[in-house]
Each structure stands twice: as C-alpha cells, then as structure tokens.
Amino acid sequence: AQSVSQHNHHVILSEAASLELGCNYSYGGTVNLFWYVQYPGQHLQLLLKYFSGDPLVKGIKGFEAEFIKSKFSFNLRKPSVQWSDTAEYFCAVNARTGGFKTIFGAGTRLFVKA
Amino acid sequence: GAVVSQHPSRVICKSGTSVKIECRSLDFQATTMFWYRQFPKKSLMLMATSNEGSKATYEQGVEKDKFLINHASLTLSTLTVTSAHPEDSSFYICSARDQGGYNEQFFGPGTRLTVL
Numbered sequence: 001a002q003s004v005s006q007h008n009h010h011v012i013l014s015e016a017a018s019l020e021l022g023c024n025y026s027y028g029g030t031v032n033l034f035w036y037v038q039y040p041g042q043h044l045q046l047l048l049k050y051f052s053g054d055p056l057v058k059g060i061k062g063f064e065a066e067f068i069k070s071k072f073s074f075n076l077r078k079p080s081v082q083w084s085d086t087a088e089y090f091c092a093v094n095a096r097t098g099g100f101k102t103i104f105g106a107g108t109r110l111f112v113k114a
Numbered sequence: 115g116a117v118v119s120q121h122p123s124r125v126i127c128k129s130g131t132s133v134k135i136e137c138r139s140l141d142f143q144a145t146t147m148f149w150y151r152q153f154p155k156k157s158l159m160l161m162a163t164s165n166e167g168s169k170a171t172y173e174q175g176v177e178k179d180k181f182l183i184n185h186a187s188l189t190l191s192t193l194t195v196t197s198a199h200p201e202d203s204s205f206y207i208c209s210a211r212d213q214g215g216y217n218e219q220f221f222g223p224g225t226r227l228t229v230l
Binding site for chain 2: 100
C-alpha cells in the first residue's frame with residue numbers, strides 16, 4: 001500500500017533561514033508527487049507537483065522540490081523563508097495503479113519567527 | 115485552473131440528525147471524486163473514492179452506512195453523514211479528478227461540521 005512519511009512534524013525557523021522538509025514515499029510503481037500548503041484557517045493550496053521529466057520542480061512562492069527516485073524522496077526546499085510562510089505543509093502521492101487516490105503525509109507545521 | 119466548490123462551508127447540527135455536503139466541479143467533468151476527513155492539526159485521511167454512476171469505494175475502517183456517498187453526475191458528489199454524533203465533528207474535504215485523465219486532483223475548500 002502507498003504511504004507517505006514526513007520526517008519533521010514541527011519546524012521553527014527565523015526569517016531568511018533556508019528550509020528543507022523531508023518526504024519519503026513507499027510505492028514501487030510510477031507515482032505523481034505533490035506538496036500542498038495549508039495556511040491557518042484556510043484550505044489546501046497546491047505548491048508544486050511532479051509527474052515526469054526534470055526531477056527538480058519549481059513551484060509558487062519560491063518553493064522547489066527534488067524528486068530522487070532511488071531514495072523514494074521528494075523534499076521541499078526554499079532558500080529564504082518569510083514570516084508569511086508559517087503554515088502546515090503536506091507531501092502527497094498518487095498513482096494510476098492506485099486509482100489516483102492521493103495519500104497524504106502527516107504534515108509539517110512550520111513556524112517562521114519574524 | 116480547475117475549481118471545486120463545497121457547500122455548505124460550515125454546518126452545525128444536533129446529535130442524531132443527518133447532514134449532506136455537496137462537492138461540485140465547476141469547470142470540468144469529474145468521473146472520480148474523493149472524500150477526505152481532517153481532524154484538528156492532523157493530516158487528511160482518505161475516506162472514500164466516489165465514482166460517477168457506481169458505488170463508492172470506502173477505505174478500511176470507514177463505515178459506509180454512516181457516510182453515504184452519491185456521485186449522480188459528472189460534476190456533483192454528495193456526502194451524507196447519517197445520525198451524526200459529536201465524534202463526527204471534523205473538516206470534510208473533497209477533491210475531483212479531471213475526466214481528461216490528468217494525474218492531478220483539485221481540492222475543494224472544505225466543510226466544517228460541528229455536531230452538538
């Protein structure tokens with residue numbers, strides 16, 4: 001069965017610090033990978049997605065993620081965080097062979113200190 | 115981009131009543147919709163896959179008689195929480211997959227259900 005593991009449950013950073021959130025998935029087939037963000041009191045927003053091609057994916061708001069197939073990883077990065085990046089971040093995966101059911105990781109709560 | 119709406123956005127009901135939540139794909143046709151549940155400060159848990167014109171497929175541990183799903187058209191799926199109890203209070207989120215076969219799902223804004 002598909003599963004998604006996010007290593008950090010809570011992260012606290014100061015503004016301008018660099019961010020890397022880990023995500024590993026468990027699935028042997030071809031997968032589609034996503035990062036979503038949920039700001040306090042708001043609904044899910046798609047940050048970026050990977051279907052195929054260049055494993056380095058750039059998303060909105062300066063975020064990027066790198067798909068490393070050999071490590072089953074899809075880590076999210078941002079070189080310099082802002083206070084407004086305070087939110088919860090979810091890694092997610094789906095696959096055609098799984099009927100495109102999207103499975104979410106447990107989430108990482110990021111707090112950026114001003 | 116594709117838009118998915120949910121109605122209502124918030125609902126408060128008494129214990130023992132039933133509540134219906136609608137999920138609509140506004141500008142595309144969705145043969146498949148998914149229903150998720152999100153507890154406070156927790157991740158999204160997939161409840162069921164809703165297929166247009168056929169029975170929904172429920173995830174393990176989700177009571178199909180408790181959470182009735184109907185996907186009557188290519189743009190509408192409904193989730194009915196029957197005989198709601200306080201423990202059913204949660205944030206319910208739907209997503210829809212474009213019929214065109216794209217791999218991405220589009221998420222609705224969610225419905226916050228509070229059962230008194």
